[in-house]
Amino acid sequence: MATITLPRVVPSPAEDAAALLKAFQGWGTDEQAVISILAHRDATQRKQIALEYEHEYSESLIQRLQSELTGDLERAVYHWMLGPAERQAAMAHAATECVQERYAVVVEIACATNSSAELVSVKQAYHVLYRRSLEEDVAARATGNLRSLLLALVSTYRYDGDDNVDAELARSEAKIVHEAVRNSAGAAGGRHDHEELIRVLGTRSKAQLRATFSCFKDQDEHRRSVTKALPRGADDPTGYLRALRAAVRCVADPTKYFAKVLRNATREAAGTDEDSLTRVVVLHAEKDDMGAICGAFQKRASCTLQQAIAKETSGDYSSFLLALLGS
Amino acid sequence: MATITLPRVVPSPAEDAAALLKAFQGWGTDEQAVISILAHRDATQRKQIALEYEHEYSESLIQRLQSELTGDLERAVYHWMLGPAERQAAMAHAATECVQERYAVVVEIACATNSSAELVSVKQAYHVLYRRSLEEDVAARATGNLRSLLLALVSTYRYDGDDNVDAELARSEAKIVHEAVRNSAGAAGGRHDHEELIRVLGTRSKAQLRATFSCFKDQDEHRRSVTKALPRGADDPTGYLRALRAAVRCVADPTKYFAKVLRNATREAAGTDEDSLTRVVVLHAEKDDMGAICGAFQKRASCTLQQAIAKETSGDYSSFLLALLGS
Numbered sequence: 001m002a003t004i005t006l007p008r009v010v011p012s013p014a015e016d017a018a019a020l021l022k023a024f025q026g027w028g029t030d031e032q033a034v035i036s037i038l039a040h041r042d043a044t045q046r047k048q049i050a051l052e053y054e055h056e057y058s059e060s061l062i063q064r065l066q067s068e069l070t071g072d073l074e075r076a077v078y079h080w081m082l083g084p085a086e087r088q089a090a091m092a093h094a095a096t097e098c099v100q101e102r103y104a105v106v107v108e109i110a111c112a113t114n115s116s117a118e119l120v121s122v123k124q125a126y127h128v129l130y131r132r133s134l135e136e137d138v139a140a141r142a143t144g145n146l147r148s149l150l151l152a153l154v155s156t157y158r159y160d161g162d163d164n165v166d167a168e169l170a171r172s173e174a175k176i177v178h179e180a181v182r183n184s185a186g187a188a189g190g191r192h193d194h195e196e197l198i199r200v201l202g203t204r205s206k207a208q209l210r211a212t213f214s215c216f217k218d219q220d221e222h223r224r225s226v227t228k229a230l231p232r233g234a235d236d237p238t239g240y241l242r243a244l245r246a247a248v249r250c251v252a253d254p255t256k257y258f259a260k261v262l263r264n265a266t267r268e269a270a271g272t273d274e275d276s277l278t279r280v281v282v283l284h285a286e287k288d289d290m291g292a293i294c295g296a297f298q299k300r301a302s303c304t305l306q307q308a309i310a311k312e313t314s315g316d317y318s319s320f321l322l323a324l325l326g327s
Numbered sequence: 328m329a330t331i332t333l334p335r336v337v338p339s340p341a342e343d344a345a346a347l348l349k350a351f352q353g354w355g356t357d358e359q360a361v362i363s364i365l366a367h368r369d370a371t372q373r374k375q376i377a378l379e380y381e382h383e384y385s386e387s388l389i390q391r392l393q394s395e396l397t398g399d400l401e402r403a404v405y406h407w408m409l410g411p412a413e414r415q416a417a418m419a420h421a422a423t424e425c426v427q428e429r430y431a432v433v434v435e436i437a438c439a440t441n442s443s444a445e446l447v448s449v450k451q452a453y454h455v456l457y458r459r460s461l462e463e464d465v466a467a468r469a470t471g472n473l474r475s476l477l478l479a480l481v482s483t484y485r486y487d488g489d490d491n492v493d494a495e496l497a498r499s500e501a502k503i504v505h506e507a508v509r510n511s512a513g514a515a516g517g518r519h520d521h522e523e524l525i526r527v528l529g530t531r532s533k534a535q536l537r538a539t540f541s542c543f544k545d546q547d548e549h550r551r552s553v554t555k556a557l558p559r560g561a562d563d564p565t566g567y568l569r570a571l572r573a574a575v576r577c578v579a580d581p582t583k584y585f586a587k588v589l590r591n592a593t594r595e596a597a598g599t600d601e602d603s604l605t606r607v608v609v610l611h612a613e614k615d616d617m618g619a620i621c622g623a624f625q626k627r628a629s630c631t632l633q634q635a636i637a638k639e640t641s642g643d644y645s646s647f648l649l650a651l652l653g654s
Contacts, residue, residue, distance in 0.1 A: 116454075117451075120447050120484060123484045124444075124484075127443075127484075127486050127487065127488070131486065131488055131490060131491035132486050132491060132532070133483070133484060133485055133486045133530060133532070134484075135482075135483050135484065135485075135529070135530040136486070136530035136531055136532075139526045139529075139530045140526075140530075147526075151479075151526075151530075152478075152482070155462075155479070155482035155483050155484070155529075156460070156462050156482050157447060157450045157451075157454075157460060157461075157462065157482070158460055158462070159454050159458060159459050159460045159463070160454065161454070161458055163458060164458040164459060199466045199467075199474075199478075202462070202466075202482075203460060203462040203463035203466045203467075203478075204463055205459070205460070205463075
């Protein structure tokens with residue numbers, strides 16, 4: 001269930017564009033007016049407003065928003081205004097600039113909720129925006145096992161169906177995962193390649209991979225899940241083990257994965273991670289899975305996601321996120 | 328320029344379907360009637376005939392053709408009746424069954440004339456036909472450097488434009504190609520990985536790669552092209568070096584590459600290679616590049632492609648190929 005809410009009677013794009021212009025004019029920007037409009041329009045409506053605004057006032061709405069807003073609110077509204085493919089392409093592009101720290105963005109786009117066709121749309125948008133491929137930027141900026149893993153994940157055009165799971169294959173490939181878990185420390189240090197594991201993760205359908213993970217647990221002497229068995233990679237300077245664990249978790253249970261990202265992002269002790277918070281909320285607020293992510297968050301945290309955001313963030317940025325979450 | 332020719336007045340799909348049924352009936356099949364219809368209809372027309380035939384006579388035209396025809400003619404007509412994406416998916420699937428010998432089919436589909444969007448269509452058709460991905464079949468059936476290369480080539484969604492060639496990058500990546508050429512013997516034996524070379528070939532746009540190949544020649548002390556510098560791999564049991572050379576040639580000059588495939592396929596001494604002959608003619612007869620391929624063939628051979636085919640093949644199979652080539 002998506003969390004954004006639309007007004008019962010939606011103003012025309014021309015009315016919204018005029019109201020936005022009004023919010024930009026005079027002393028300071030009326031951020032609340034901007035939020036009250038844009039946080040309550042769906043992707044098609046936002047696109048129409050942007051077209052109408054550009055047509056009527058001969059300037060780009062997105063550029064005007066960027067000049068009127070600042071900080072976390074500006075970044076959040078900017079991403080919110082892009083279409084889903086462009087938004088993910090922009091996020092992926094920024095992440096490739098420092099992929100060793102921001103591998104999670106690439107992993108999520110490649111493995112979490114996009115269908116294979118949606119992933120192609122993101123890569124297509126990347127071509128249009130940057131006149132190069134996501135693959136070449138990932139390949140040129142990551143190294144070692146991290147490069148092999150990320151490149152395999154973003155390149156592949158997986159089979160999307162869940163109608164062709166091969167139980168025998170799952171059993172034999174679960175052994176590959178076990179073997180890789182055993183030599184993970186070496187893989188972090190670059191002494192082991194994880195070629196077979198990366199081939200499996202990078203080519204099999206998600207349904208097949210889930211069957212493999214399930215066999216892994218059955219075969220494990222301590223009945224650990226792959227997620228539990230994989231090292232957390234806290235001391236892995238290459239980022240590979242953390243990216244690997246993120247990929248497995250994105251495939252195994254994306255809802256739980258995103259709920260955990262949000263829990264980490266709103267953890268008081270570590271300081272709020274606005275980038276991750278914005279990314280997950282903006283990407284999912286109008287997708288079917290946001291409701292479930294909120295549910296999974298609340299189940300493990302001592303409060304609702306809305307309460308956590310209200311506590312950890314402030315001002316217009318906070319209002320914007322809360323509006324996207326239906327408050 | 329495509330080579331197939333259409334009649335000035337094209338019969339309706341219903342008339343064609345009826346004429347085909349007539350050709351199937353009675354004692355033996357009238358192969359010449361089948362050829363005179365199907366070799367002179369474009370992809371859309373063939374599709375309409377198949378739909379009309381199935382609707383009118385409650386059987387699949389393709390299956391009926393397969394039961395009426397035999398040998399090389401049957402295989403050629405079967406592939407001719409598929410749409411371009413399905414045809415290439417079927418060819419790729421057959422090739423993955425013995426990828427060490429038939430790597431060229433995979434390399435051509437990935438690197439020669441398909442745009443990135445067309446390659447995605449082939450992979451999509453593969454999903455529909457086989458309920459699995461081309462990537463997983465290539466990855467599961469090839470090994471070592473051959474696997475790394477083929478997987479990189481079929482997976483990637485390259486930037487298609489030629490508007491973003493980076494000359495500095497071409498110079499630095501030409502050095503990577505030089506380095507790889509130097510240790511090619513080791514790569515065939517599995518002692519060297521060609522990781523950097525495969526990254527470059529698997530991610531850069533074709534325009535960028537052509538610039539890199541051009542720099543390679545400028546930097547080479549003997550002014551050899553990459554194609555000339557790469558070992559032919561005649562004694563490479565893994566198939567990797569031959570696949571590598573095919574990939575470079577497909578990117579550098581697909582017309583010349585296909586003309587060479589046809590020259591090898593029609594070489595008297597080695598025996599005719601009907602599979603390759605059918606593949607290239609059926610794939611290109613209604614594409615813009617077939618005329619140029621015929622031209623390149625004639626330039627290097629002592630005869631036209633039509634003459635070579637007439638000499639090396641016989642019967643209805645020969646007539647069919649010649650009809651596709653406009654004779």
